Amino acid sequence: MTRVLVVDDDPVQLRLTAEIANRAGFKPITATGGEQALDILREDRQLGAMILDLVMPDLDGMAVMEAMRKEGLTTPVIIQTANASLETVISAMRQGAADYFVKPVAPERLIISLRNAMKLDALEAAIRAEHARRAGTFSRKDMIATAPSMARVITLCAKAAKSTIPVLIEGETGVGKELVARIIQGTGERAGKPFVTVNCGAIPPNLVESVLFGHKKGAFTGAHADQAGKFSEAHGGTLFLDEVGELPLETQVKLLRALQEGEIEPVGASKPEKVNVRLISATNRRLLNLAKSGEFREDLFYRLNVFPIYVPPLRERREDLPALLDHFTARFSAEAGKRVLGASPAVMDLLQAYDWPGNVRQLENAVYRAIVLSDGPFLETQDFPQIVAQSAGREEALRAVEKVAAPSEPVHIDAATARPRPDPAPAPARDRFLSDNGDLQPLSDIEREAIAFAIAHHGGRMSRVARALGIGRSTLYRKLHEYGMADGLINDAA
């Protein structure tokens, strides 16, 4: 539940405002003076917003805002004042207040103001994060991680940033491993230097070596010119090897050499080249288990695993869900040009009860879809149809196996090692609008297929076929001729 700080020296007014916030689903925290408010702000960096009275005996509202600016306290501020002098309001807004109102305030007005202030804050954070990503200066504040189980991740990130030893980040898919890697880079001495990402699982095995180490002209058919690899691109900076467990064994040998010697050998090169790269690897399958089963070189495992960081799955840190939801809502509603202020309490219940096998990335995608679907100021459960369907399915499945002892757990990182390697990716179901090479089919092909399907479905009875397709019989015949399908087909028995 998002915490809101209410600051007022009048105890009656303080209770009234706190009660409005409480009824709107926020957790109010109260302070009766400026000094006390500042203490709370310094302690609790996760406050959603502060409602601040301007006139107070010890430290007034303006002085509180001034102190916040100096100390870099960024909680959004909504000013409340008894007299609406334009000058006061202008100075408060100049100090960075998100909004102001004159007491007594209508509850709806206060709630909208709170939601807007939080949305603006989340949006500013998203923009800051995007800037940081581009500049290679990601830091701890660009990651939502207030859950106790993330405290260790944050501490380890800070330690890893102080050195350049290889780091191995383990965690299920979509938990934020790349984000962790970017924070290590962005807060260390290589901040602002290249951050090059390679998804080892996405490169065809015969190209991995050339992608990583580069190649020389003529090294193989099609190598028309010298080509630098990812190691060279990351020179002076950080190389992030995602899904490192997917590297072919031959490439693992070369990677080991690159780590041991600090030099690489491009394909077709006659001599090695020196590189200065900090390596951060990630995997969603326990690398140790792969090493034990011989699928990953043990010597390379120990080289990569000097400093391991395990990122827990989202279902083990549900405390982060509200902040993540606000973060993605603000970002996507701004991108889609919609005025979504937040989510209904029912949505929060739905999301809290769900297991999130795809972790933060799945949440990000679910919120994106919800924003596209939503047509009100708050996201509702019907805006999350997939989560609703899967949650309902899970309930039913659980009811069906009530008497069976085995728990229905989502895929866990340890369980993921059981997959045989190489893992032949199942052929994706072909979309009926896409050709085999993934291009959209021409309309004529789609129409031809629809007609053929309708003819088969209605046993060749053309009146029915035409009716089903919503066209006249003569149009159907014309199309059959056009597509060369007329021969032997026309059987007009209705």
Ligand SMILES: Nc1ncnc2c1ncn2[C@@H]1O[C@H](COP(=O)(O)OP(=O)(O)OP(=O)(O)O)[C@@H](O)[C@H]1O
């Ligand atoms: N704690 C967080 N705060 C804000 N955004 C997050 C957080 N964790 C993940 N994200 C966002 O979720 C998405 C997935 O994160 P990321 O790519 O880092 O996951 P990953 O574990 O590397 O995924 P994969 O295993 O598929 O490579 C990204 O858009 C990322 O910015």
